[in-house]
Amino acid sequence: MAALKLERRQNVRAYFSGQLGICYYNLGNDAEARKYLLKSANLFDPEKPDFMADMYGFVQFHLGSLYEYKGDVLKSLKARKLCEQYIDSQEKDTRWMLYSGISRNYEVLGRPNEAIEYSQKAIQVLSNDDPGLAYLYESMGNNYLSMKQYSDALQYFSKVLELDPDFERQDEIYLKVANCYHNLTNDRMALETYRRMLELKEITGKKQNLTWLYTRIAECYFRLEQHEKSLQAALEALRRRAKNHLEKAELRSYLTTNQYELGRYRDAVVEGEKTVKLAKNFRNNNEFFFRMALSYHKLGDRKNFAKYRKLCRKMFPEDNWNKYLDKLG
Numbered sequence: 001m002a003a004l005k006l007e008r009r010q011n012v013r014a015y016f017s018g019q020l021g022i023c024y025y026n027l028g029n030d031a032e033a034r035k036y037l038l039k040s041a042n043l044f045d046p047e048k049p050d051f052m053a054d055m056y057g058f059v060q061f062h063l064g065s066l067y068e069y070k071g072d073v074l075k076s077l078k079a080r081k082l083c084e085q086y087i088d089s090q091e092k093d094t095r096w097m098l099y100s101g102i103s104r105n106y107e108v109l110g111r112p113n114e115a116i117e118y119s120q121k122a123i124q125v126l127s128n129d130d131p132g133l134a135y136l137y138e139s140m141g142n143n144y145l146s147m148k149q150y151s152d153a154l155q156y157f158s159k160v161l162e163l164d165p166d167f168e169r170q171d172e173i174y175l176k177v178a179n180c181y182h183n184l185t186n187d188r189m190a191l192e193t194y195r196r197m198l199e200l201k202e203i204t205g206k207k208q209n210l211t212w213l214y215t216r217i218a219e220c221y222f223r224l225e226q227h228e229k230s231l232q233a234a235l236e237a238l239r240r241r242a243k244n245h246l247e248k249a250e251l252r253s254y255l256t257t258n259q260y261e262l263g264r265y266r267d268a269v270v271e272g273e274k275t276v277k278l279a280k281n282f283r284n285n286n287e288f289f290f291r292m293a294l295s296y297h298k299l300g301d302r303k304n305f306a307k308y309r310k311l312c313r314k315m316f317p318e319d320n321w322n323k324y325l326d327k328l329g
Contacts, residue, residue, distance in 0.1 A: 011050040014043035018059040025062050030069070037063050041079075057086035061098055068101060077105040096125040096132060103139055112143040119143070134164040138173065145176060154180040171197065178216070191220035211240045211247065218254045219284070222261075231258040249279035253288035260291040268295040269304070280315075290321045297328050305329070 021036030037059050044056045060083035067076035080102045087095055099122035106115035119139045126133055141156035157177045160167055167173060174197045181190035194217050201210060214237030221230035234254035252275040259268035272292045293308035309325045316322070 009050055010043055010045055010048055011052065014040045014045075014059075015050075015052055015055050017043060018055050021059065022062055025066070030066060033062070034066055037066070053086040054089035057083040057090055058094065061090070061094055064098070064101055068105065073105050073108050077102065077109075080105065092125060096122040096136075099125065100132075100136060100139070103136075103143075107139065107143060107146075112146050115143045116140060129163075131164065134160050134167055137163065138167075138169070141173075141176065145180070148183070150180040150183045154184070170200070174200070182220075187220045187223040191217065191224065194220060209240060209243070211237045211243070211251065214240070215247070215251050215254075218251070222254060222257060225261070227258040227261045230254055231262070234258070245278045246282045249275050250282040250284065252278065253282065253284065256295070257287050257291050260295050265295040265298040268292070269299065269301075286312075286316050286319060286321075289315060290319075290325070293325055294328075297325075 017036050018040035021033050021038075021040055024030075024033035024036060027033075040059045041056070041063065044059070045051065046053075046056075060079045064076045064080035064083065067073075067079060080098055083090070083098055084102070087098070090098065099118045103115045103118035103122065106112070106118065119136050122136050123133065123140075126136075137156045137159040141153045141160065144150075144153035144156065154177060157173050157180065160173050161170070161177075174193055178190045178193035178197070181187070181193060194213060198210065198213055198217070201208065201213070214233050218230045218233035218237065221227070221233055231254070234251055237251050238248075252271060255271040256268045256275060259265070259271060269292060272288065272295070275288065276292075289308060289312050293305055293312055296302075296305040296308060306329065309322075309329060312319070312325060313322050
């Protein structure tokens with residue numbers, strides 16, 4: 001502080017002010033850190049003697065972090081881009097964290113291509129076994145996922161788990177891996193991932209609602225035409241507490257769809273009528289309602305068959321199954 005007051009050379013004063021700002025930053029005093037970092041940034045002048053490119057860049061680096069923490073993404077990005085102009089003067093850790101921060105800024109701004117570009121730059125700075133890579137791979141996966149490029153997203157989420165099997169957001173990564181497989185219609189691998197998640201949750205012993213996870217397992221088994229296993233997963237989920245009527249209706253719908261595929265048409269409609277009382281608009285409800293109509297047809301109940309055929313036409317007018325139901329009628 002005393003040196004700052006005595007010094008008259010502008011760029012040297014900028015240096016001391018920046019050092020003070022960084023000290024306050026490390027102490028967690030954001031207000032004082034911002035005050036001195038901004039003073040330093042404004043004092044630095046590359047046209048005058050004693051300009052220190054490394055310190056100027058380092059000051060902008062810390063400003064970028066402060067602005068990001070406060071939620072001002074545009075100011076954060078601007079500061080970091082100023083630091084990038086002097087990237088060659090920065091230490092390795094500063095370089096990769098700067099690129100990673102710019103990537104996060106672009107991600108928040110909904111610019112995934114640029115976010116990926118800067119994550120790749122950060123990855124190139126680090127060695128193959130650096131712990132920081134896991135976070136960069138996660139960022140890459142998230143950005144590819146936002147663009148629905150599921151194969152690329154899967155590649156990077158898998159790298160997270162390979163590099164750090166105990167990654168702090170392990171549950172989220174496994175769920176994203178499963179969702180990627182689901183969107184790639186690889187139901188077998190999606191099922192394997194959901195089952196792995198279930199094993200991990202049971203190992204930890206934490207009390208948590210796993211209804212949604214059993215529902216996803218039931219869905220995978222259904223798509224793999226393993227209907228008894230799908231039915232058992234749905235029944236296991238029903239033993240737990242669903243969050244709301246929609247979740248419970250979606251879950252119960254697997255009782256009907258699987259009972260139909262197993263030729264148990266009476267059981268299918270009995271369970272189905274209970275489901276309809278809960279809700280009609282839920283995920284995958286088209287599979288449910290068409291099987292309700294088909295079950296009543298198999299049972300020879302023309303009245304209820306006509307009722308559900310009409311309902312299917314109304315709810316899913318573009319579905320080709322309507323033509324099949326019309327032929328049966």
